[in-house]
Amino acid sequence: MERLVFLLIILALVSACIIGFGRFGRHAAAISIFFNTLIFGVALVLLAAKLGGAPNGVLHLNAVWGSVQFDPLAALMSAVISGISLIVHIYSRRYMVEDPGYGRFFALLDLMTACLLLMVCAADLLTMLIAWNLIGLVLFWLLDHCLPSRSAYRYGFWTFITYRFSDLPLVLAALILHRLYGSWSIAVVLAKVTANPGMTFTSGLPVAGTVAALVALSAFGRSAQFLLHTWLPYTMDGPTPVSALMHAGIVNAGAFIINRFAPVFVAAGFVLHWVFVVGLVTAITGSLLMLAQNDIKKSLGYSTMGQMGFMIMECGVGAFSLAIFHLIAHGLFKATLFLSSGSAINQARADDGVPKSELYTFVVERRATAYRQPWQLMALITLGVPAAILLIAHWLVGAGILVEQGAIVLLFFGWITGAQLLFSIHRMDTEDPWRMVSLAIVSLVVVVLGYTFISHAFDLFLYPDVAFRRAIFSAAAISPATFDGVVVLVTLVIVAGWILAYRATHQDQDSRVRTARFWLIYYALISREFYIADLYAAASRGMLNTSRQVNLWLRWV
Amino acid sequence: MLVLAALPAAIFLPLFPLSALFVLLFCRVADLRVRAVLVLLWPQIGLMLATLSAPSQALRVWALLTALFYAWRALSVQELDRWIAFIAVSAWSLLWMGWDTTHDLASLRLLALGFSLSLLTTMVVGSLLQRRVGVAYAGLNHGLPEVAPRLAGFLVVSVLCAVATPPFPSFFAIMGILHRSGLGMATGICTVWLIWSWTALRLLEGFITNSWKLPRRFADLDRMTSFALVLGLFVLCAMALGLSNASLAGQ
Numbered sequence A: 001m002e003r004l005v006f007l008l009i010i011l012a013l014v015s016a017c018i019i020g021f022g023r024f025g026r027h028a029a030a031i032s033i034f035f036n037t038l039i040f041g042v043a044l045v046l047l048a049a050k051l052g053g054a055p056n057g058v059l060h061l062n063a064v065w066g067s068v069q070f071d072p073l074a075a076l077m078s079a080v081i082s083g084i085s086l087i088v089h090i091y092s093r094r095y096m097v098e099d100p101g102y103g104r105f106f107a108l109l110d111l112m113t114a115c116l117l118l119m120v121c122a123a124d125l126l127t128m129l130i131a132w133n134l135i136g137l138v139l140f141w142l143l144d145h146c147l148p149s150r151s152a153y154r155y156g157f158w159t160f161i162t163y164r165f166s167d168l169p170l171v172l173a174a175l176i177l178h179r180l181y182g183s184w185s186i187a188v189v190l191a192k193v194t195a196n197p198g199m200t201f202t203s204g205l206p207v208a209g210t211v212a213a214l215v216a217l218s219a220f221g222r223s224a225q226f227l228l229h230t231w232l233p234y235t236m237d238g239p240t241p242v243s244a245l246m247h248a249g250i251v252n253a254g255a256f257i258i259n260r261f262a263p264v265f266v267a268a269g270f271v272l273h274w275v276f277v278v279g280l281v282t283a284i285t286g287s288l289l290m291l292a293q294n295d296i297k298k299s300l301g302y303s304t305m306g307q308m309g310f311m312i313m314e315c316g317v318g319a320f321s322l323a324i325f326h327l328i329a330h331g332l333f334k335a336t337l338f339l340s341s342g343s344a345i346n347q348a349r350a351d352d353g354v355p356k357s358e359l360y361t362f363v364v365e366r367r368a369t370a371y372r373q374p375w376q377l378m379a380l381i382t383l384g385v386p387a388a389i390l391l392i393a394h395w396l397v398g399a400g401i402l403v404e405q406g407a408i409v410l411l412f413f414g415w416i417t418g419a420q421l422l423f424s425i426h427r428m429d430t431e432d433p434w435r436m437v438s439l440a441i442v443s444l445v446v447v448v449l450g451y452t453f454i455s456h457a458f459d460l461f462l463y464p465d466v467a468f469r470r471a472i473f474s475a476a477a478i479s480p481a482t483f484d485g486v487v488v489l490v491t492l493v494i495v496a497g498w499i500l501a502y503r504a505t506h507q508d509q510d511s512r513v514r515t516a517r518f519w520l521i522y523y524a525l526i527s528r529e530f531y532i533a534d535l536y537a538a539a540s541r542g543m544l545n546t547s548r549q550v551n552l553w554l555r556w557v
Numbered sequence B: 001m002l003v004l005a006a007l008p009a010a011i012f013l014p015l016f017p018l019s020a021l022f023v024l025l026f027c028r029v030a031d032l033r034v035r036a037v038l039v040l041l042w043p044q045i046g047l048m049l050a051t052l053s054a055p056s057q058a059l060r061v062w063a064l065l066t067a068l069f070y071a072w073r074a075l076s077v078q079e080l081d082r083w084i085a086f087i088a089v090s091a092w093s094l095l096w097m098g099w100d101t102t103h104d105l106a107s108l109r110l111l112a113l114g115f116s117l118s119l120l121t122t123m124v125v126g127s128l129l130q131r132r133v134g135v136a137y138a139g140l141n142h143g144l145p146e147v148a149p150r151l152a153g154f155l156v157v158s159v160l161c162a163v164a165t166p167p168f169p170s171f172f173a174i175m176g177i178l179h180r181s182g183l184g185m186a187t188g189i190c191t192v193w194l195i196w197s198w199t200a201l202r203l204l205e206g207f208i209t210n211s212w213k214l215p216r217r218f219a220d221l222d223r224m225t226s227f228a229l230v231l232g233l234f235v236l237c238a239m240a241l242g243l244s245n246a247s248l249a250g251q
Helices: A002-021 A025-051 A072-095 A102-121 A125-143 A150-181 A186-195 A207-222 A240-250 A253-260 A262-266 A269-292 A296-316 A320-339 A341-350 A358-363 A375-397 A407-427 A433-462 A466-476 A480-506 A509-527 A529-553 B007-012 B019-028 B032-050 B057-074 B080-093 B105-133 B149-162 B169-179 B183-208 B223-248
Strands: A057-060 A067-070
Touching: A002 A025, A002 A057, A002 A067, A002 A072, A002 A102, A025 A072, A025 A102, A067 A072, A067 A102, A072 A102, A072 A240, A072 A253, A072 A320, A072 A433, A102 A125, A102 A240, A102 A253, A125 A150, A125 A186, A125 A240, A125 A253, A125 B169, A150 A186, A150 A207, A150 B169, A150 B183, A186 A207, A186 A262, A207 A253, A207 A262, A207 A269, A207 A296, A240 A296, A240 A320, A253 A262, A253 A296, A253 A320, A262 A466, A269 A296, A269 A466, A269 A509, A296 A320, A320 A341, A320 A433, A375 A407, A375 A433, A375 A480, A407 A433, A407 A480, A509 A529, A529 B057, B007 B019, B007 B032, B019 B032, B019 B080, B032 B080, B032 B105, B057 B080, B057 B183, B080 B105, B080 B169, B080 B183, B105 B149, B105 B169, B105 B223, B149 B183, B149 B223, B169 B183, B169 B223
Parallel strands: none
Antiparallel strands: A057 A067
């Protein structure tokens, strides 16, 4: 089977070379799609074999690096990557048809597919580093596909430099592991970490904790976590298929790398708590900034940031396989959003979708006027219904699952999302609010139940060892008091939101004027994205200017 | 005393301010062949001299600071030749980090060669550009892919090759040095590497973006030259494989 894994990567590379070095004009797409269909077919065979219980294996092509492996994570990720890549290839065939760099685009897409496949199938640290490094580089050239565009280059550069920044912690982690355990093989070093989880450096620093922190830092850069997120919303100057591939596949690498190094995280519970906090902050910041955008593409960018926050948060609570499911689900829906953006624009040209006024609806269209349910009733539903669905869903999968505190993610995700959905229905004037509420609750039930069942299935596939699954959750465990505290906090946030909503609709003119100033400052802060990008830009300008000045003083020698 | 003994080596494994000698010499020499010899031999002489005395920790720190300083200075450089000289100084000064009694000199020589060969590739492509335009200067040769797509492609690859991009030899050279350094030093070396990448993309911006503004147009690389360059890059990658096996195996 591992030979087939190798074949996957080779097929993508061969396609890239044929298109890159040949002159095929518009036929480049057909060649590329042919190879990608083959790759997807092979990936499906591998996944089916793994589901059928085929044993894990490693293929060594060179003494030091260049080995690939066949394991559940590699099989699953290969199928996802090749599937999304094939969709993007098929879409690009017509979308890019008028582009002068048609062949180059497909060659780079194939190269990206090869790098992604190499990353998920790498069996040694060096091969993984090479793939990890090349992904940033190839992504840069894909984003900068329109070569004369300075803005595309500039924002592509932001992506590249953040990716390069995230390469370095992984390099350090790999070097530490190799130095201490004497092997580049991922399986060997992880086995040694598991055998001696309490090992320390001479300085007393825990090895597992340090490596886990470095891997997590690397994942943060790749998955646009807070403070390393500024590149993501600005990379919209690249072609739409690249945005789709990036948001659907590349940006999710953070969850993959944490899963790959799972045994290290089992021995470093405190790092998982840090991961949880970073994910939480990113999820909240991303969602906040998304709501403040008036540009749909930037809004989608921040939506991805919020989703990445959730994904990393899931890792932080030990729900590693859930993060992989989230990665796939997010990849599919975000790719759909990006690839259908062109049709959405066309549709918007035909019908702007702005709702008519109430008077127009009543007099001209002769339809009933819209109304709202009392807010107290809606607030009660918001608090009660999502929580009930979540508890039932967990109970159905296994009563004991609530003991695993990874359940908090579902609680947080499902509850907040459910509350947000019901809250927006309340704010929306509709002719039949109960119909809308029922639809929302039904869809929430489907989503949460599906999510719980599927994540459980992923758990069984990726981590068949029950003891290891327990060990991950126990590493991420927090004290029962903290757990209860978080549940209470979530409840308070929802209650506070409702109180704010009530006050906003019932306050008089004077109070509105008083609070307007505060909201204006808040909006300025949000619309400037907390000035983080400005701060980075000022710092890099400072470095460049001083460098120029010093060179002048030293006469450029 | 030790510092004094290391002084001659500090010219060839350049440490600031003695590093200025190499930059001056490199920028004065115009002939590609002489430059190639210079780039290939300079660090090897340095390594030969460095073995006469074991470098102190202070010297290593100074070497790291030199590497950081030249990487940072390369940020504002727009002339390709000077950029190569600055990156060469920055890369070779890192070799001090790899030198201690526990490692054999032969593998360190290979690491030096890895850096030199990668820089040599950039020099060759740079000379092809200079022959056509007269000067390889970022910002002046904007929109290069418009008039010479092949040359622009090779320029991009060769510049990336110089800043330790896999799978070129400089990548395995820097990995070899990182492999021989402590965690603190390795963090510093990683910072140098990060700045190199920044300088490379800043330099390329001046060649790649915008449209071609100069009145004179020129012929792109012919098929034979392109083929030779592709072959050269493949050979370089094969050498990188050998370098990785020699410098990163076991331990």
